[in-house]
Amino acid sequence: MERAAKITLAVSAVAVAGVCVLAIWGFPRSDAPPLIDQVAAPTSAPTPTATPPITELPAWAQESRPWIIYPEGFRCQGTEGCPNSFRSAFGEPGDVLPDGVEYYDPAKHDYDPTDRTNRFIVMPAPADGVDLGRRTGAEGNPIVSGADTSRVSAYMVWSGDSLGAIGERFAVDPAQLTKNGEPVIPGETRIDPGDLLVFP
Numbered sequence: 001m002e003r004a005a006k007i008t009l010a011v012s013a014v015a016v017a018g019v020c021v022l023a024i025w026g027f028p029r030s031d032a033p034p035l036i037d038q039v040a041a042p043t044s045a046p047t048p049t050a051t052p053p054i055t056e057l058p059a060w061a062q063e064s065r066p067w068i069i070y071p072e073g074f075r076c077q078g079t080e081g082c083p084n085s086f087r088s089a090f091g092e093p094g095d096v097l098p099d100g101v102e103y104y105d106p107a108k109h110d111y112d113p114t115d116r117t118n119r120f121i122v123m124p125a126p127a128d129g130v131d132l133g134r135r136t137g138a139e140g141n142p143i144v145s146g147a148d149t150s151r152v153s154a155y156m157v158w159s160g161d162s163l164g165a166i167g168e169r170f171a172v173d174p175a176q177l178t179k180n181g182e183p184v185i186p187g188e189t190r191i192d193p194g195d196l197l198v199f200p
Helices: 002-026 086-090 163-170
Strands: 067-069 101-103 141-145 148-156 196-198
Touching (some): 067 086
Antiparallel strands (some): 148 196
């Protein structure tokens, strides 16, 4: 009888120990691998959808054409950017250009103060260092060709401009400039707003 009680006690102790082990094993552990149904599915980055190039200008853009595709990095004078920039308004062009869209051509689009009949008004910005910046007495517009923005070819005089300030702005001797085909003589040649001074 005493022996049966010992066996029953031993079996009970083993059963209690087994229940404790199972209970402890059931608690989540930080080093335990996650259950299969709890493993997060691998996330894939969404595929960006490219905007297809336009094949026709919208109605609002038809009235203000031509739209121009400028070379990468091309800059115009002022802070507004180049006029009618296709890339700025619509993005990258496709293989076939819509009607009213054309590639930049300085001979066709650049501002020419002597002949503006068939030209779009594009005023390319001079290359860095060619124009030292507007200042009192030299606030007019330099004129460069889009083919070579490292050389100022002419200067459109602004109200209040002086030959000395213009010479400082472009690091040029004003006596090297011409106005209406005549050499400029500092102290004698009068300059008025709208006059065109041609650089050597």
